Amino acid sequence: MTEILVWVLFAISFDLIFGYTGLLSFGQALFFGLGGYAVAIPILKLGAGTGTGLLLSVLIPALFAVIVGYFSVKLSGIHFVIITIIFALIGSTLGETWAWLTGGADGLVFTAPPIELGFFQLDPADIKSTYYLVLTVTALSYLFLSRLVRSPLGKVFVAIRENEERARLIGYDVQFHKLLSFVIAGGLSGLAGGLYTVALKYASATFLHWSISGHAVVYAIVGGGGTLIGPVLGAGLIMSLEHYLVNLLQATDLVVGAVLVSMLLFAPRGIIGILQGRRK
Amino acid sequence: MAEGIGSGVILNLAKVSKSFGGLMAVNYVNLSVRKGELRALIGPNGAGKTTLLNLITGIHTATSGKVLFKGEDITRLSPDRISRKGISRTLQVTSLFPGLTVYDNVWAAVQSRKTFFNPFVRAERWADVREKTEAMLELTGLSGKAQTVCSELSYGDQRILEMGIALSTEPDLLLLDEPTAGLSTQESIGLVKRMRALLSGRTILLVEHDMGVVMELSDRITVLHYGEVLAEGSPSEIMESEEVRKVYLGT
Numbered sequence: 164m165t166e167i168l169v170w171v172l173f174a175i176s177f178d179l180i181f182g183y184t185g186l187l188s189f190g191q192a193l194f195f196g197l198g199g200y201a202v203a204i205p206i207l208k209l210g211a212g213t214g215t216g217l218l219l220s221v222l223i224p225a226l227f228a229v230i231v232g233y234f235s236v237k238l239s240g241i242h243f244v245i246i247t248i249i250f251a252l253i254g255s256t257l258g259e260t261w262a263w264l265t266g267g268a269d270g271l272v273f274t275a276p277p278i279e280l281g282f283f284q285l286d287p288a289d290i291k292s293t294y295y296l297v298l299t300v301t302a303l304s305y306l307f308l309s310r311l312v313r314s315p316l317g318k319v320f321v322a323i324r325e326n327e328e329r330a331r332l333i334g335y336d337v338q339f340h341k342l343l344s345f346v347i348a349g350g351l352s353g354l355a356g357g358l359y360t361v362a363l364k365y366a367s368a369t370f371l372h373w374s375i376s377g378h379a380v381v382y383a384i385v386g387g388g389g390t391l392i393g394p395v396l397g398a399g400l401i402m403s404l405e406h407y408l409v410n411l412l413q414a415t416d417l418v419v420g421a422v423l424v425s426m427l428l429f430a431p432r433g434i435i436g437i438l439q440g441r442r443k
Numbered sequence: 444m445a446e447g448i449g450s451g452v453i454l455n456l457a458k459v460s461k462s463f464g465g466l467m468a469v470n471y472v473n474l475s476v477r478k479g480e481l482r483a484l485i486g487p488n489g490a491g492k493t494t495l496l497n498l499i500t501g502i503h504t505a506t507s508g509k510v511l512f513k514g515e516d517i518t519r520l521s522p523d524r525i526s527r528k529g530i531s532r533t534l535q536v537t538s539l540f541p542g543l544t545v546y547d548n549v550w551a552a553v554q555s556r557k558t559f560f561n562p563f564v565r566a567e568r569w570a571d572v573r574e575k576t577e578a579m580l581e582l583t584g585l586s587g588k589a590q591t592v593c594s595e596l597s598y599g600d601q602r603i604l605e606m607g608i609a610l611s612t613e614p615d616l617l618l619l620d621e622p623t624a625g626l627s628t629q630e631s632i633g634l635v636k637r638m639r640a641l642l643s644g645r646t647i648l649l650v651e652h653d654m655g656v657v658m659e660l661s662d663r664i665t666v667l668h669y670g671e672v673l674a675e676g677s678p679s680e681i682m683e684s685e686e687v688r689k690v691y692l693g694t
Contacts, residue, residue, distance in 0.1 A: 315554055315566045322551040325540035332500065332538070333612050334526035334555040 165294045167402045169359045170378060172301040174386070174394035175308055176351030177379035182388030183312055184344040185324030189376040190231060190247030193254040194224035194349040196371030198356025203271045203366035204264065213275045213287055213361060217300075220357025221350045228349025229342070236341040239327070251373035258368030270367030287361050297358050304351055309391055311347070320344050324389075352379075381419065385426050387433025396434050453478045453646055454499070454530075454616055459508035461491075461498055461670075468494040470670040471508070476616070481647045483657045485681075486667035487690065492650045493535060495667070496618050499648075500532050501525040513615070526555075531614035533605045535621045535650075541594040545585050545604060548593050549576045552611035575611070582641055583607035599630050603637055610641065617642070619649045623656055635659060658682075 173195060180188050198220035205211035205219060231250045238246055258265045265271065275287035278296075285292050311317050319340050322330045331337050360366045369375075379394070386397025401419055408415045430437050454476040461469040469491040476482050484492050497503040499510055501522040510518045517525055540548050553575045554566070567573070580586045583603050588596065596604065602622055609617055622638065623631040635656055642660075651657050657664065657678070664681045666673040674687050681687055 310563045310565075313565055313567075314563055315557070315569070318547070318551055318554060318566055321543065321547075322540055325542050326538060328534075329538045329540060329608070330551070331522045332526055332532060332534075333552045333608065334523050336521075336523050 165290070165297050165362050166359075167399060168294075168297045168301045169355050169362065170382065170398045170402060171395050172297075172304055172358065173352055173355035174379050174382035174398045175305060175391050176348045176355060177376070178383050178388055178391060178394045179308060179312070179320075179351070180344050180348040181380070181383055182390065182393070183317065183324060184320040184341060186236075186341060186345070187244050187380070188235075188247045188345070188348070189244060189373050189380070190235070190251045191348070191352045191379055192371055192373050192375035193231065193251040194228060194352035195356035195359070195375055196254060196258060196366075196368065197224040197227055198353030199360035199366035199370050200258075200265060200271075201353065202275070202357040202360045203273050206275060207271060207273045212278065214278045216275070217354065217357045217361070220360075221354045224353025224356070225346050225350035228346040232342045232345035232349070236338050236345060247376075248373050251371065251376060255368055255371035255373070258371045265368050266366070268368050270365050270369070272365050275361050275364060287364070293362050297362060300354065300358060304354065305391060305395075308351075312391065316340075316343075321389075381423055383433075385423060385433055387435030390435045393433050393435040400434070451477045451479075453513060454648070455511040456495075456499070457509045457511065459495075459498060459505045459510060461494055461503060462506050467670050469498065469505075472667075472670070472672055474665060474672065476646065476648055478615075478646050479644070480662045481642070481645075481649060481660055483661035483664045484648060484650045484667060485652075485654075485657055485664060486673070489669075490667040491670040492667055493620055494670075496532060496620055496648070496650060499525075499618060500530060526612060526614075529613075529615035530618065531609040531612045531616070532618035533602075533609050533620055533622065535624055537598075537601050537605055539593050539601060539605055539608065541592075543593055544590050545593055545596065546576065546580065546589040548604060549579050549607055549611055552608040553579065555612055579607050579611050582610075584637060599626060599634055602626070602634060603641070606638065606641055610645075615646060617645055617647045619647060619651075621650055621652060623651065623653050631656060 173191070177191050180186050201219040201223040202216035206213065206216050235243055235246045259267050277284045277286040285296055287293050287296070319335055322335065323337055323340055327337055356370060382397035382401060383394045385401060386395065387393030405415050405419065408418055426433060452475045456472055456474040459469060459472045460467065472495065484495065486492055494503065498505050501520050505518055509516055512528055512530060517528060540551060550572065553572050557572065580589055585600065585604060585607065588600065593601065593604065606619070606622070623634055626634060631653055649661060661678060663676065664678055665675045666681065666687050668690050673690065674681060674684050
Protein backbone atom coordinates (compact mmCIF):
# COMPACT_ATOMS: atom_id res chain seq x y z
CA MET A 164 0.00 0.00 0.00
CA THR A 165 2.88 2.35 0.86
CA GLU A 166 4.36 1.60 -2.52
CA ILE A 167 1.10 2.42 -4.30
CA LEU A 168 1.02 5.79 -2.55
CA VAL A 169 4.55 6.58 -3.72
CA TRP A 170 3.55 5.84 -7.31
CA VAL A 171 0.41 7.91 -6.88
CA LEU A 172 2.60 10.88 -5.96
CA PHE A 173 4.88 10.16 -8.90
CA ALA A 174 1.89 9.90 -11.24
CA ILE A 175 0.27 13.18 -10.15
CA SER A 176 3.56 15.07 -10.37
CA PHE A 177 3.94 13.75 -13.91
CA ASP A 178 0.37 14.75 -14.69
CA LEU A 179 1.16 18.41 -13.97
CA ILE A 180 3.66 18.49 -16.81
CA PHE A 181 1.84 16.01 -19.11
CA GLY A 182 -1.88 16.34 -18.44
CA TYR A 183 -1.96 20.06 -17.64
CA THR A 184 0.94 21.59 -19.53
CA GLY A 185 0.83 19.13 -22.43
CA LEU A 186 4.49 18.04 -22.37
CA LEU A 187 5.24 14.33 -22.52
CA SER A 188 8.31 14.03 -20.31
CA PHE A 189 10.13 10.75 -20.06
CA GLY A 190 12.64 12.46 -17.82
CA GLN A 191 10.72 12.12 -14.57
CA ALA A 192 12.74 9.02 -13.68
CA LEU A 193 15.82 11.22 -13.46
CA PHE A 194 14.16 13.33 -10.77
CA PHE A 195 12.72 10.26 -9.05
CA GLY A 196 16.16 8.65 -8.86
CA LEU A 197 17.83 11.89 -7.80
CA GLY A 198 15.25 12.25 -5.05
CA GLY A 199 16.28 8.83 -3.83
CA TYR A 200 19.94 9.77 -3.67
CA ALA A 201 19.12 13.13 -2.12
CA VAL A 202 17.79 11.13 0.84
CA ALA A 203 20.29 8.27 0.92
CA ILE A 204 23.62 10.08 0.42
CA PRO A 205 23.20 12.80 3.08
CA ILE A 206 21.98 10.20 5.59
CA LEU A 207 24.80 7.77 4.85
CA LYS A 208 27.72 10.12 4.32
CA LEU A 209 26.81 13.22 6.29
CA GLY A 210 24.69 11.78 9.06
CA ALA A 211 21.71 13.93 8.07
CA GLY A 212 18.19 13.30 9.34
CA THR A 213 15.36 11.76 7.34
CA GLY A 214 13.41 15.03 7.35
CA THR A 215 16.38 16.91 5.91
CA GLY A 216 16.79 14.17 3.34
CA LEU A 217 13.18 14.46 2.21
CA LEU A 218 13.49 18.23 1.95
CA LEU A 219 16.59 17.75 -0.21
CA SER A 220 14.69 15.20 -2.30
CA VAL A 221 12.49 18.08 -3.45
CA LEU A 222 15.15 20.76 -3.79
CA ILE A 223 17.93 18.88 -5.57
CA PRO A 224 15.72 17.34 -8.28
CA ALA A 225 14.02 20.75 -8.71
CA LEU A 226 17.43 22.31 -9.24
CA PHE A 227 18.27 19.69 -11.85
CA ALA A 228 14.87 20.27 -13.41
CA VAL A 229 15.82 23.92 -13.91
CA ILE A 230 18.88 22.85 -15.90
CA VAL A 231 17.23 20.02 -17.85
CA GLY A 232 14.10 22.08 -18.40
CA TYR A 233 16.06 25.09 -19.62
CA PHE A 234 17.24 23.07 -22.61
CA SER A 235 14.19 20.87 -23.05
CA VAL A 236 11.37 23.43 -23.16
CA LYS A 237 12.94 25.07 -26.17
CA LEU A 238 11.90 21.96 -28.07
CA SER A 239 8.37 20.79 -28.61
CA GLY A 240 6.52 17.66 -29.64
CA ILE A 241 8.58 14.56 -30.26
CA HIS A 242 11.84 16.49 -29.85
CA PHE A 243 10.92 17.33 -26.28
CA VAL A 244 10.11 13.67 -25.57
CA ILE A 245 13.46 12.55 -26.94
CA ILE A 246 15.59 15.11 -25.12
CA THR A 247 13.98 14.18 -21.80
CA ILE A 248 14.75 10.49 -22.48
CA ILE A 249 18.34 11.45 -23.26
CA PHE A 250 18.73 13.40 -20.02
CA ALA A 251 17.34 10.42 -18.08
CA LEU A 252 19.75 8.10 -19.91
CA ILE A 253 22.69 10.34 -19.05
CA GLY A 254 21.50 10.27 -15.43
CA SER A 255 21.24 6.51 -15.19
CA THR A 256 24.55 5.99 -16.97
CA LEU A 257 26.32 8.37 -14.59
CA GLY A 258 24.52 6.73 -11.68
CA GLU A 259 25.85 3.33 -12.68
CA THR A 260 29.36 4.59 -13.43
CA TRP A 261 29.89 6.67 -10.30
CA ALA A 262 29.52 3.68 -8.02
CA TRP A 263 31.73 5.30 -5.33
CA LEU A 264 28.94 7.79 -4.79
CA THR A 265 25.80 5.96 -5.82
CA GLY A 266 26.56 2.33 -5.18
CA GLY A 267 25.87 1.73 -8.87
CA ALA A 268 23.22 -0.82 -9.77
CA ASP A 269 23.67 -2.52 -6.38
CA GLY A 270 22.57 0.68 -4.76
CA LEU A 271 23.01 2.18 -1.33
CA VAL A 272 21.48 0.47 1.66
CA PHE A 273 20.92 2.68 4.67
CA THR A 274 18.93 3.08 7.85
CA ALA A 275 16.71 6.14 7.89
CA PRO A 276 16.92 7.76 11.33
CA PRO A 277 13.65 8.53 13.16
CA ILE A 278 12.03 11.90 12.48
CA GLU A 279 11.47 13.93 15.66
CA LEU A 280 8.24 15.89 15.44
CA GLY A 281 8.34 17.47 18.89
CA PHE A 282 5.65 15.52 20.65
CA PHE A 283 6.10 12.25 18.84
CA GLN A 284 8.60 10.27 16.89
CA LEU A 285 8.19 8.84 13.41
CA ASP A 286 10.45 5.90 12.86
CA PRO A 287 10.88 4.82 9.23
CA ALA A 288 12.02 1.41 10.49
CA ASP A 289 8.41 0.80 11.48
CA ILE A 290 6.28 -0.13 8.46
CA LYS A 291 3.17 1.52 9.83
CA SER A 292 4.94 4.80 10.54
CA THR A 293 6.34 4.83 7.05
CA TYR A 294 2.88 4.24 5.66
CA TYR A 295 1.48 7.24 7.52
CA LEU A 296 4.43 9.37 6.50
CA VAL A 297 3.94 8.55 2.82
CA LEU A 298 0.16 8.93 3.09
CA THR A 299 0.50 12.38 4.66
CA VAL A 300 3.08 13.67 2.19
CA THR A 301 1.17 12.31 -0.82
CA ALA A 302 -2.12 13.76 0.42
CA LEU A 303 -0.51 17.17 1.03
CA SER A 304 1.07 17.09 -2.42
CA TYR A 305 -2.30 16.24 -3.92
CA LEU A 306 -3.86 19.24 -2.18
CA PHE A 307 -0.99 21.44 -3.31
CA LEU A 308 -1.44 20.39 -6.93
CA SER A 309 -5.21 20.66 -6.88
CA ARG A 310 -4.90 24.25 -5.65
CA LEU A 311 -2.23 24.95 -8.22
CA VAL A 312 -4.21 23.73 -11.22
CA ARG A 313 -7.21 25.84 -10.20
CA SER A 314 -5.08 28.94 -9.77
CA PRO A 315 -4.35 31.52 -12.47
CA LEU A 316 -1.01 29.84 -13.01
CA GLY A 317 -2.76 26.51 -13.63
CA LYS A 318 -4.93 28.22 -16.22
CA VAL A 319 -1.82 29.38 -18.05
CA PHE A 320 -0.47 25.80 -18.10
CA VAL A 321 -3.73 24.55 -19.58
CA ALA A 322 -3.79 27.37 -22.14
CA ILE A 323 -0.30 26.33 -23.27
CA ARG A 324 -1.44 22.71 -23.55
CA GLU A 325 -4.43 23.74 -25.65
CA ASN A 326 -2.68 26.13 -28.01
CA GLU A 327 0.86 27.34 -27.51
CA GLU A 328 0.69 29.91 -30.29
CA ARG A 329 -2.50 31.49 -29.00
CA ALA A 330 -1.09 31.56 -25.47
CA ARG A 331 1.96 33.43 -26.77
CA LEU A 332 -0.17 35.85 -28.79
CA ILE A 333 -2.17 36.88 -25.72
CA GLY A 334 1.05 37.68 -23.94
CA TYR A 335 2.20 34.61 -22.01
CA ASP A 336 5.88 33.74 -21.91
CA VAL A 337 5.34 30.13 -22.97
CA GLN A 338 8.87 28.87 -22.32
CA PHE A 339 9.01 30.37 -18.85
CA HIS A 340 5.70 28.80 -17.85
CA LYS A 341 6.70 25.43 -19.30
CA LEU A 342 9.91 25.61 -17.28
CA LEU A 343 7.99 26.51 -14.13
CA SER A 344 5.68 23.55 -14.59
CA PHE A 345 8.65 21.29 -15.32
CA VAL A 346 10.47 22.37 -12.15
CA ILE A 347 7.44 21.92 -9.89
CA ALA A 348 6.78 18.49 -11.42
CA GLY A 349 10.48 17.63 -11.09
CA GLY A 350 10.55 18.57 -7.40
CA LEU A 351 7.50 16.45 -6.63
CA SER A 352 8.81 13.50 -8.67
CA GLY A 353 11.95 13.82 -6.56
CA LEU A 354 9.89 13.74 -3.40
CA ALA A 355 8.24 10.53 -4.62
CA GLY A 356 11.70 9.06 -5.18
CA GLY A 357 12.76 10.22 -1.72
CA LEU A 358 9.79 8.56 -0.05
CA TYR A 359 10.32 5.39 -2.07
CA THR A 360 13.90 5.26 -0.85
CA VAL A 361 12.88 5.83 2.77
CA ALA A 362 10.29 3.05 2.50
CA LEU A 363 12.71 0.63 0.84
CA LYS A 364 15.77 1.81 2.85
CA TYR A 365 17.64 1.57 -0.38
CA ALA A 366 18.53 3.85 -3.32
CA SER A 367 19.70 2.58 -6.67
CA ALA A 368 20.79 3.78 -10.08
CA THR A 369 17.98 1.65 -11.54
CA PHE A 370 15.53 4.25 -10.19
CA LEU A 371 17.06 6.70 -12.64
CA HIS A 372 16.28 4.59 -15.67
CA TRP A 373 13.96 6.30 -18.11
CA SER A 374 11.64 3.30 -18.17
CA ILE A 375 10.63 4.28 -14.61
CA SER A 376 9.03 7.35 -16.22
CA GLY A 377 6.92 4.91 -18.21
CA HIS A 378 5.05 3.94 -15.04
CA ALA A 379 3.78 7.48 -14.67
CA VAL A 380 2.86 7.64 -18.34
CA VAL A 381 0.83 4.43 -18.05
CA TYR A 382 -0.95 5.53 -14.85
CA ALA A 383 -1.82 8.92 -16.30
CA ILE A 384 -3.12 7.51 -19.58
CA VAL A 385 -5.11 4.66 -18.02
CA GLY A 386 -6.58 6.91 -15.33
CA GLY A 387 -7.04 9.99 -17.49
CA GLY A 388 -4.52 12.82 -17.81
CA GLY A 389 -5.38 16.44 -17.11
CA THR A 390 -7.32 15.47 -13.99
CA LEU A 391 -5.46 14.78 -10.77
CA ILE A 392 -7.77 12.01 -9.64
CA GLY A 393 -7.25 10.13 -12.93
CA PRO A 394 -3.59 9.22 -12.36
CA VAL A 395 -4.45 8.28 -8.76
CA LEU A 396 -7.02 5.78 -10.01
CA GLY A 397 -4.68 4.64 -12.77
CA ALA A 398 -1.84 3.95 -10.33
CA GLY A 399 -4.20 2.17 -7.94
CA LEU A 400 -5.77 0.03 -10.63
CA ILE A 401 -2.59 -0.99 -12.43
CA MET A 402 -0.66 -1.69 -9.24
CA SER A 403 -3.49 -3.79 -7.81
CA LEU A 404 -3.77 -5.63 -11.11
CA GLU A 405 -0.05 -6.38 -11.05
CA HIS A 406 -0.25 -7.44 -7.43
CA TYR A 407 -2.98 -10.03 -8.03
CA LEU A 408 -1.69 -11.25 -11.34
CA VAL A 409 1.87 -11.80 -10.20
CA ASN A 410 0.83 -14.99 -8.39
CA LEU A 411 -1.16 -16.30 -11.33
CA LEU A 412 1.09 -15.77 -14.29
CA GLN A 413 4.49 -14.42 -15.14
CA ALA A 414 3.58 -12.09 -17.95
CA THR A 415 1.97 -9.29 -15.93
CA ASP A 416 3.52 -6.69 -18.20
CA LEU A 417 1.64 -8.22 -21.09
CA VAL A 418 -1.68 -7.73 -19.30
CA VAL A 419 -0.78 -4.16 -18.32
CA GLY A 420 0.17 -3.53 -21.94
CA ALA A 421 -3.15 -4.93 -23.12
CA VAL A 422 -5.02 -2.68 -20.68
CA LEU A 423 -3.03 0.33 -21.88
CA VAL A 424 -3.69 -0.39 -25.55
CA SER A 425 -7.40 -0.97 -25.04
CA MET A 426 -7.67 2.26 -23.02
CA LEU A 427 -5.92 4.18 -25.78
CA LEU A 428 -8.24 2.68 -28.38
CA PHE A 429 -11.57 2.73 -26.58
CA ALA A 430 -11.24 5.30 -23.81
CA PRO A 431 -8.59 7.87 -24.72
CA ARG A 432 -9.63 10.00 -21.76
CA GLY A 433 -9.01 7.13 -19.35
CA ILE A 434 -11.09 5.88 -16.45
CA ILE A 435 -12.15 9.43 -15.68
CA GLY A 436 -13.38 9.84 -19.24
CA ILE A 437 -15.50 6.68 -18.87
CA LEU A 438 -16.96 7.85 -15.56
CA GLN A 439 -17.76 11.31 -16.90
CA GLY A 440 -19.30 9.82 -20.02
CA ARG A 441 -21.61 7.72 -17.84
CA ARG A 442 -22.83 10.74 -15.94
CA LYS A 443 -23.91 12.48 -19.11
CA MET B 444 10.72 59.51 -31.41
CA ALA B 445 11.63 58.43 -34.88
CA GLU B 446 11.52 60.98 -37.61
CA GLY B 447 8.58 61.28 -39.91
CA ILE B 448 5.91 60.25 -37.45
CA GLY B 449 2.96 62.55 -37.69
CA SER B 450 0.57 63.11 -34.83
CA GLY B 451 -1.76 60.26 -34.08
CA VAL B 452 0.31 57.62 -35.79
CA ILE B 453 0.32 54.48 -33.65
CA LEU B 454 2.09 52.00 -35.91
CA ASN B 455 4.89 52.89 -38.26
CA LEU B 456 6.71 50.50 -40.56
CA ALA B 457 9.91 52.02 -41.96
CA LYS B 458 11.53 50.33 -44.96
CA VAL B 459 10.62 46.89 -43.67
CA SER B 460 11.85 43.90 -45.68
CA LYS B 461 11.69 40.19 -45.09
CA SER B 462 13.27 37.52 -47.21
CA PHE B 463 12.90 33.78 -46.85
CA GLY B 464 15.99 32.35 -48.48
CA GLY B 465 16.04 34.14 -51.81
CA LEU B 466 12.37 35.08 -51.81
CA MET B 467 11.52 38.67 -50.90
CA ALA B 468 8.18 38.22 -49.15
CA VAL B 469 8.05 41.84 -48.02
CA ASN B 470 10.08 44.45 -49.83
CA TYR B 471 10.86 47.90 -48.44
CA VAL B 472 7.40 48.54 -47.04
CA ASN B 473 6.52 51.88 -45.46
CA LEU B 474 3.19 51.96 -43.68
CA SER B 475 1.63 54.25 -41.07
CA VAL B 476 -1.55 53.44 -39.21
CA ARG B 477 -3.28 56.27 -37.34
CA LYS B 478 -5.00 55.90 -34.04
CA GLY B 479 -8.69 55.11 -34.45
CA GLU B 480 -8.66 54.20 -38.15
CA LEU B 481 -9.59 50.92 -39.74
CA ARG B 482 -6.93 50.24 -42.31
CA ALA B 483 -7.43 47.46 -44.81
CA LEU B 484 -4.47 45.65 -46.32
CA ILE B 485 -5.34 44.02 -49.61
CA GLY B 486 -3.48 42.34 -52.42
CA PRO B 487 -3.38 39.11 -54.42
CA ASN B 488 -2.37 35.82 -52.85
CA GLY B 489 1.31 35.80 -51.95
CA ALA B 490 1.49 39.60 -51.80
CA GLY B 491 3.00 39.40 -48.32
CA LYS B 492 0.00 40.49 -46.26
CA THR B 493 0.18 37.76 -43.61
CA THR B 494 3.98 38.00 -43.54
CA LEU B 495 3.60 41.68 -42.77
CA LEU B 496 1.29 40.88 -39.84
CA ASN B 497 3.82 38.29 -38.67
CA LEU B 498 6.54 40.93 -38.71
CA ILE B 499 4.41 43.31 -36.65
CA THR B 500 3.56 40.65 -34.05
CA GLY B 501 7.05 39.17 -33.73
CA ILE B 502 6.29 35.76 -35.22
CA HIS B 503 8.91 36.64 -37.83
CA THR B 504 11.68 39.20 -37.48
CA ALA B 505 12.30 41.69 -40.27
CA THR B 506 15.48 41.17 -42.31
CA SER B 507 15.88 44.94 -42.44
CA GLY B 508 13.88 48.01 -41.52
CA LYS B 509 12.06 48.96 -38.35
CA VAL B 510 8.66 48.38 -36.80
CA LEU B 511 7.71 51.23 -34.45
CA PHE B 512 4.71 51.00 -32.17
CA LYS B 513 3.75 54.11 -30.22
CA GLY B 514 7.20 55.43 -31.13
CA GLU B 515 8.99 52.42 -29.67
CA ASP B 516 11.09 50.01 -31.68
CA ILE B 517 9.48 46.56 -31.41
CA THR B 518 11.22 44.99 -34.43
CA ARG B 519 13.04 42.32 -32.45
CA LEU B 520 10.66 41.65 -29.58
CA SER B 521 9.06 38.24 -29.02
CA PRO B 522 5.32 37.76 -29.67
CA ASP B 523 4.42 37.73 -25.96
CA ARG B 524 6.33 40.96 -25.31
CA ILE B 525 4.65 42.62 -28.29
CA SER B 526 1.27 41.45 -27.03
CA ARG B 527 2.03 43.14 -23.72
CA LYS B 528 2.96 46.35 -25.53
CA GLY B 529 -0.61 46.44 -26.83
CA ILE B 530 -0.85 44.66 -30.17
CA SER B 531 -3.25 41.77 -30.53
CA ARG B 532 -4.27 39.68 -33.50
CA THR B 533 -6.39 36.93 -34.95
CA LEU B 534 -4.98 34.35 -37.32
CA GLN B 535 -6.05 33.27 -40.79
CA VAL B 536 -6.60 29.73 -39.49
CA THR B 537 -8.69 30.09 -36.33
CA SER B 538 -6.48 29.86 -33.28
CA LEU B 539 -8.34 29.17 -30.04
CA PHE B 540 -8.08 26.90 -27.00
CA PRO B 541 -10.21 24.11 -28.52
CA GLY B 542 -10.72 21.92 -25.45
CA LEU B 543 -11.75 24.76 -23.14
CA THR B 544 -15.15 26.36 -22.77
CA VAL B 545 -15.92 29.68 -24.43
CA TYR B 546 -15.79 31.24 -20.97
CA ASP B 547 -12.34 29.84 -20.18
CA ASN B 548 -11.04 30.92 -23.59
CA VAL B 549 -11.91 34.53 -22.86
CA TRP B 550 -10.80 34.20 -19.23
CA ALA B 551 -7.30 33.12 -20.25
CA ALA B 552 -6.92 36.26 -22.35
CA VAL B 553 -8.35 38.66 -19.74
CA GLN B 554 -6.19 37.13 -17.02
CA SER B 555 -3.03 37.68 -19.08
CA ARG B 556 -3.10 41.40 -18.25
CA LYS B 557 -2.75 40.69 -14.54
CA THR B 558 0.51 39.92 -12.81
CA PHE B 559 0.21 37.21 -10.25
CA PHE B 560 2.63 36.10 -7.61
CA ASN B 561 0.44 33.91 -5.46
CA PRO B 562 -0.04 30.60 -7.21
CA PHE B 563 -2.56 29.41 -4.63
CA VAL B 564 -5.26 31.98 -5.03
CA ARG B 565 -8.32 30.45 -6.63
CA ALA B 566 -8.70 31.93 -10.07
CA GLU B 567 -12.46 32.37 -9.58
CA ARG B 568 -11.79 34.81 -6.74
CA TRP B 569 -10.65 37.46 -9.18
CA ALA B 570 -13.81 39.50 -9.47
CA ASP B 571 -12.33 42.01 -11.92
CA VAL B 572 -11.24 39.29 -14.33
CA ARG B 573 -14.66 37.68 -14.05
CA GLU B 574 -16.42 40.97 -14.79
CA LYS B 575 -14.26 41.69 -17.82
CA THR B 576 -14.75 38.14 -19.08
CA GLU B 577 -18.51 38.43 -18.78
CA ALA B 578 -18.50 41.85 -20.42
CA MET B 579 -16.56 40.49 -23.39
CA LEU B 580 -18.95 37.54 -23.71
CA GLU B 581 -21.79 40.05 -23.78
CA LEU B 582 -20.08 42.17 -26.42
CA THR B 583 -19.40 39.18 -28.68
CA GLY B 584 -22.94 37.89 -28.18
CA LEU B 585 -21.62 34.58 -26.87
CA SER B 586 -22.97 34.81 -23.30
CA GLY B 587 -25.51 32.09 -23.97
CA LYS B 588 -22.77 29.74 -25.14
CA ALA B 589 -20.31 30.50 -22.33
CA GLN B 590 -20.17 26.90 -21.14
CA THR B 591 -19.95 25.37 -24.63
CA VAL B 592 -16.65 23.69 -25.41
CA CYS B 593 -15.07 25.92 -28.00
CA SER B 594 -14.43 23.19 -30.59
CA GLU B 595 -18.21 22.60 -30.72
CA LEU B 596 -18.99 26.18 -31.74
CA SER B 597 -20.05 27.02 -35.28
CA TYR B 598 -17.26 28.37 -37.45
CA GLY B 599 -18.72 31.88 -37.49
CA ASP B 600 -18.94 31.88 -33.69
CA GLN B 601 -15.33 30.72 -33.50
CA ARG B 602 -14.23 33.66 -35.65
CA ILE B 603 -16.09 36.08 -33.36
CA LEU B 604 -14.69 34.35 -30.28
CA GLU B 605 -11.16 34.76 -31.59
CA MET B 606 -11.75 38.48 -32.01
CA GLY B 607 -13.16 38.56 -28.48
CA ILE B 608 -10.02 36.86 -27.16
CA ALA B 609 -7.79 39.26 -29.07
CA LEU B 610 -9.73 42.22 -27.67
CA SER B 611 -9.66 40.84 -24.13
CA THR B 612 -6.01 41.80 -23.84
CA GLU B 613 -7.19 45.42 -24.22
CA PRO B 614 -4.95 46.14 -27.21
CA ASP B 615 -4.28 49.57 -28.68
CA LEU B 616 -3.98 47.97 -32.10
CA LEU B 617 -5.84 44.94 -33.38
CA LEU B 618 -4.73 42.97 -36.42
CA LEU B 619 -7.33 40.83 -38.17
CA ASP B 620 -6.14 38.25 -40.69
CA GLU B 621 -8.96 37.40 -43.09
CA PRO B 622 -11.84 37.14 -40.63
CA THR B 623 -14.28 36.02 -43.32
CA ALA B 624 -12.02 33.30 -44.78
CA GLY B 625 -13.94 30.06 -45.11
CA LEU B 626 -17.35 31.68 -44.63
CA SER B 627 -20.15 31.77 -47.19
CA THR B 628 -21.30 35.19 -48.47
CA GLN B 629 -24.35 34.98 -46.22
CA GLU B 630 -22.21 34.14 -43.20
CA SER B 631 -19.76 36.90 -44.08
CA ILE B 632 -22.55 39.48 -44.02
CA GLY B 633 -23.62 38.18 -40.61
CA LEU B 634 -20.06 38.28 -39.30
CA VAL B 635 -19.46 41.83 -40.53
CA LYS B 636 -22.63 42.96 -38.76
CA ARG B 637 -21.41 41.46 -35.49
CA MET B 638 -17.90 42.87 -36.05
CA ARG B 639 -19.22 46.43 -36.33
CA ALA B 640 -20.38 46.52 -32.71
CA LEU B 641 -17.25 44.76 -31.51
CA LEU B 642 -14.75 46.90 -33.38
CA SER B 643 -16.15 50.42 -33.26
CA GLY B 644 -13.72 53.04 -32.01
CA ARG B 645 -10.70 50.77 -32.20
CA THR B 646 -7.54 50.93 -34.28
CA ILE B 647 -7.50 48.03 -36.69
CA LEU B 648 -5.33 46.67 -39.44
CA LEU B 649 -7.47 44.30 -41.49
CA VAL B 650 -6.23 41.81 -44.06
CA GLU B 651 -9.17 40.72 -46.17
CA HIS B 652 -9.91 39.17 -49.55
CA ASP B 653 -13.60 39.96 -49.71
CA MET B 654 -13.74 43.41 -51.34
CA GLY B 655 -17.33 43.90 -50.16
CA VAL B 656 -16.16 43.59 -46.57
CA VAL B 657 -13.18 45.85 -47.18
CA MET B 658 -15.29 48.59 -48.79
CA GLU B 659 -17.85 48.43 -46.03
CA LEU B 660 -15.50 48.54 -43.05
CA SER B 661 -12.32 50.38 -43.93
CA ASP B 662 -11.34 54.04 -43.66
CA ARG B 663 -8.22 53.66 -45.77
CA ILE B 664 -6.79 50.90 -47.93
CA THR B 665 -3.20 49.88 -48.62
CA VAL B 666 -2.56 47.62 -51.61
CA LEU B 667 0.35 45.19 -51.51
CA HIS B 668 1.70 43.53 -54.61
CA TYR B 669 4.72 41.21 -54.66
CA GLY B 670 5.70 42.39 -51.20
CA GLU B 671 5.63 46.08 -52.15
CA VAL B 672 3.17 48.86 -51.47
CA LEU B 673 1.42 49.52 -54.78
CA ALA B 674 -1.09 52.12 -53.68
CA GLU B 675 -2.70 53.69 -50.67
CA GLY B 676 -5.85 55.78 -50.33
CA SER B 677 -9.51 55.98 -49.42
CA PRO B 678 -11.78 53.15 -50.63
CA SER B 679 -13.07 55.22 -53.51
CA GLU B 680 -9.58 56.29 -54.58
CA ILE B 681 -8.46 52.68 -54.59
CA MET B 682 -11.51 51.57 -56.59
CA GLU B 683 -10.72 54.20 -59.21
CA SER B 684 -6.99 53.58 -59.40
CA GLU B 685 -6.02 52.27 -62.79
CA GLU B 686 -2.95 50.48 -61.45
CA VAL B 687 -4.84 48.66 -58.73
CA ARG B 688 -7.51 47.51 -61.16
CA LYS B 689 -4.88 46.05 -63.41
CA VAL B 690 -3.12 43.86 -60.83
CA TYR B 691 -5.79 43.16 -58.32
CA LEU B 692 -9.35 43.79 -59.27
CA GLY B 693 -8.77 42.14 -62.60
CA THR B 694 -10.77 44.59 -64.73
